[in-house]
Amino acid sequence: MKTVSYREFDLALGDLNRQLNPDQQGFTRDVSLETDGGHLFGQPVSLKVNWCCKGAVAPEEAEAFAAKLAAAVEVARTFKYNGYVVTY
Secondary structure, X not given: OOEEEHHHHHHHHHHHHHHHOOOOOOOOOOEEEEOOOHHHXXXXXXXXXXXXXXXXOOHHHHHHHHHHHHHHHHHHXXXXXXXXXXXX
């Protein structure tokens, strides 16, 4: 079983979210990478993609959002700590 410290895991996740959302801070991100919380209870990490409801937007904005969402999917799939158990 592979393990990662919470500090290392949290830093890596924060870095990825900042890369996906360089112009957005805090919880105002339109696309973010998160877990389902299972890592808090000893479950292996499984990164998820979370997105906000955009509503009706211009085609160009929808296209940009779709590209950002696709990038987040790839990052979530390949997250280096997927399958690791977080140690506290």
